Amino acid sequence: MANENKSGGQPLNRAKIMIVDDDPDLRRALKLRLRANQYETVSASDGYSAIAVAQKEHPNLIILDLGLPAGDGFNVMQRLQESDNLSDIPVIVLTARDPQGNEQLSLAGGATAFFQKPVDNNELLEAIRANLQPALTKALHS
Amino acid sequence: MDQQTTNVLLIEDNPGDADLVRLRLVEARFPVNVNCVNRLSDGLASLANETPSVVLLDLYLPDSRGAETFRRVLENAPHVPVVVLSGQEDEALAIKAVHQGVQDYLIKGDLSSKQLERAIRYAVERQALLRSLEMARSQQLEFKNRFLSHVSHELRTPLTCIHQFVTLMADGLAGPVSPEQHDHLKTILKSVNQLHAMIRDLLEATRAECGKLRIEPRCVVAGDLVQQAVALLRPLAQQKQVGLEMGLDTRLPLVLADPDRILEVLVNLIDNGIKFTPADGCVTVKACLVDADPDHVYFSVADTGRGINPEALPLIFERLFQDPDTVDGNRSGLGLGLYIAKEIVARHGGRMWVASQPGQGSSFSFTLPLYSLAKLLFPVITHEGRLREALALVRLDLTPLSSLARGNWRETCTQCLDLLGRCVYVDKDLVLPAMATGGPQETFFVVASTEMQRVPIMTTRIRQQIGALPQLKTSGTLRVTARALPLPSMPEAKTLEQQVELVADRVTEAVLLDLGCKHSFTGKGAL
Numbered sequence: 001m002a003n004e005n006k007s008g009g010q011p012l013n014r015a016k017i018m019i020v021d022d023d024p025d026l027r028r029a030l031k032l033r034l035r036a037n038q039y040e041t042v043s044a045s046d047g048y049s050a051i052a053v054a055q056k057e058h059p060n061l062i063i064l065d066l067g068l069p070a071g072d073g074f075n076v077m078q079r080l081q082e083s084d085n086l087s088d089i090p091v092i093v094l095t096a097r098d099p100q101g102n103e104q105l106s107l108a109g110g111a112t113a114f115f116q117k118p119v120d121n122n123e124l125l126e127a128i129r130a131n132l133q134p135a136l137t138k139a140l141h142s
Numbered sequence: 143m144d145q146q147t148t149n150v151l152l153i154e155d156n157p158g159d160a161d162l163v164r165l166r167l168v169e170a171r172f173p174v175n176v177n178c179v180n181r182l183s184d185g186l187a188s189l190a191n192e193t194p195s196v197v198l199l200d201l202y203l204p205d206s207r208g209a210e211t212f213r214r215v216l217e218n219a220p221h222v223p224v225v226v227l228s229g230q231e232d233e234a235l236a237i238k239a240v241h242q243g244v245q246d247y248l249i250k251g252d253l254s255s256k257q258l259e260r261a262i263r264y265a266v267e268r269q270a271l272l273r274s275l276e277m278a279r280s281q282q283l284e285f286k287n288r289f290l291s292h293v294s295h296e297l298r299t300p301l302t303c304i305h306q307f308v309t310l311m312a313d314g315l316a317g318p319v320s321p322e323q324h325d326h327l328k329t330i331l332k333s334v335n336q337l338h339a340m341i342r343d344l345l346e347a348t349r350a351e352c353g354k355l356r357i358e359p360r361c362v363v364a365g366d367l368v369q370q371a372v373a374l375l376r377p378l379a380q381q382k383q384v385g386l387e388m389g390l391d392t393r394l395p396l397v398l399a400d401p402d403r404i405l406e407v408l409v410n411l412i413d414n415g416i417k418f419t420p421a422d423g424c425v426t427v428k429a430c431l432v433d434a435d436p437d438h439v440y441f442s443v444a445d446t447g448r449g450i451n452p453e454a455l456p457l458i459f460e461r462l463f464q465d466p467d468t469v470d471g472n473r474s475g476l477g478l479g480l481y482i483a484k485e486i487v488a489r490h491g492g493r494m495w496v497a498s499q500p501g502q503g504s505s506f507s508f509t510l511p512l513y514s515l516a517k518l519l520f521p522v523i524t525h526e527g528r529l530r531e532a533l534a535l536v537r538l539d540l541t542p543l544s545s546l547a548r549g550n551w552r553e554t555c556t557q558c559l560d561l562l563g564r565c566v567y568v569d570k571d572l573v574l575p576a577m578a579t580g581g582p583q584e585t586f587f588v589v590a591s592t593e594m595q596r597v598p599i600m601t602t603r604i605r606q607q608i609g610a611l612p613q614l615k616t617s618g619t620l621r622v623t624a625r626a627l628p629l630p631s632m633p634e635a636k637t638l639e640q641q642v643e644l645v646a647d648r649v650t651e652a653v654l655l656d657l658g659c660k661h662s663f664t665g666k667g668a669l
Binding site: 117 | 291299
């Protein structure tokens with residue numbers, strides 16, 4: 001993949017993405033991958049700080065692990081949904097857990113997409129693009 | 143056994159024999175409570191309400207005779223010990239009874255009280271032992287399932303990390319990479335993908351063992367699946383210089399199948415074929431109808447490879463089996479692929495088998511059930527032995543207006559289909575299984591027993607309800623259209639079955655016409 005920046009560096013690509021995962025190495029790898037695609041990134045390593053960082057940074061999209069210390073991914077989604085100003089942020093679940101059962105629970109819990117690790121980078125980037133579009137359009141209008 | 147009262151259900155129609163059994167039980171001074179019924183249906187009704195300690199069963203009853211009698215009791219009360227009390231000696235029947243799960247087979251004529259008491263006690267004990275064995279086995283399976291699910295989760299985490307950093311390097315995001323380094327990184331990535339596939343197979347095999355393989359059957363064009371699988375493996379075949387041929391029957395009907403899972407099966411078989419076929423050999427994938435079995439479509443994947451040893455042939459679908467003669471540097475799996483493939487086909491109601499000639503090649507075949515609209519329609523469109531008069535066909539399209547993530551889109555469609563199932567009258571209307579289409583659009587058809595004039599009301603209701611799905615509200619990226627399709631008037635037919643067949647044909651024609659008739663079908667209720 002020689003050309004990482006397929007969308008041509010439009011405003012869409014300056015979106016801020018929050019990575020929530022307790023594995024520091026994976027956070028670092030995802031950060032590098034997303035930055036190479038012109039996204040801004042912020043990150044959190046547990047459920048508790050995920051909400052705090054989201055409040056402070058107002059990301060345009062969240063990539064969320066399910067197995068997390070201090071409040072798992074489902075808990076994070078629930079708290080995002082309950083919050084007045086965070087409930088509109090699209091959430092992509094990226095987990096090592098079994099899709100059977102967890103996929104449906106995640107989508108019911110408010111996620112807009114579900115991927116099992118290891119994920120194909122192109123599929124993940126495609127889902128990010130698809131989910132950012134409505135979120136950014138909405139942000140632009142309000 | 144402690145001194146608790148033993149509750150006996152005696153199913154016996156001869157009053158003399160019933161009294162004899164009671165007498166023997168009293169003689170045995172055995173704390174017992176006998177409930178006697180004289181028909182099998184009464185016995186089964188009693189078993190549905192309460193669980194006795196033991197069933198004493200005569201085989202010749204007014205409403206059932208012979209082996210059928212114990213088969214039905216065992217089927218209805220699999221956990222209750224059954225002792226057959228027969229009027230005559232019949233060794234073959236006795237063995238059959240024991241094989242099917244009857245605890246004992248006694249002859250009424252030479253029954254002493256002591257014998258009967260012992261038979262009952264031992265039957266109860268054996269049944270309890272059997273049950274605890276069964277429970278231990280299912281607990282063990284469950285544990286294995288949980289264990290593997292846990293292990294696979296733990297293995298995926300570091301694997302994901304390797305995958306991410308290797309792709310970062312291979313994509314040149316961590317500095318320039320020489321062609322040789324790039325080559326090495328590709329090799330690492332290939333191994334990572336193999337490990338990933340093994341973890342997935344381990345979980346799938348355990349699921350198959352526990353009967354938890356997930357299948358979502360839909361209406362699928364059999365030939366499309368073959369074409370997709372062949373297209374996916376064309377590059378590999380070219381790379382190995384193996385020919386990849388396709389032979390599709392021109393009159394292939396629709397099958398009822400989970401397209402993702404069957405594609406997986408076909409890919410697995412074709413991939414194996416290519417792997418074990420030398421350069422200049424050929425792999426042929428076929429789908430056809432067989433006159434002797436009109437209810438199934440037959441698929442086969444044949445290669446001109448080295449074939450399978452006759453000794454290995456019966457073991458080829460076993461878990462973890464790998465033919466020692468074919469194990470070489472190319473091996474890349476755990477030996478679970480064929481086992482999983484066979485289980486997937488079995489879950490569809492089909493079967494899979496193999497034929498092979500060493501030195502000449504192997505041929506793997508499997509069947510999938512035909513999708514019969516008439517069978518699905520029958521209970522819905524008939525009422526009190528007659529065809530319902532008003533029938534309409536409604537088409538519903540869901541179109542995503544922006545690209546939704548795949549998982550999300552499928553989930554949305556599943557929810558729509560569930561909702562659709564509740565919008566219509568369950569006993570009067572039928573939501574046809576979704577058509578598996580290549581594009582992002584999902585199309586559902588509903589056969590409704592309603593007047594054409596009332597269809598607009600129905601479609602409005604469906605549109606409103608589906609439009610109210612929470613997922614669609616937030617994303618607003620979906621278009622729902624529903625409209626009625628006219629069904630041509632029904633010609634006269636003799637029997638109700640023929641009438642239903644005709645309706646099925648009409649519906650099929652209307653649907654195909656509306657879809658632009660891109661597939662060819664056999665006429666008989668093929669949709």
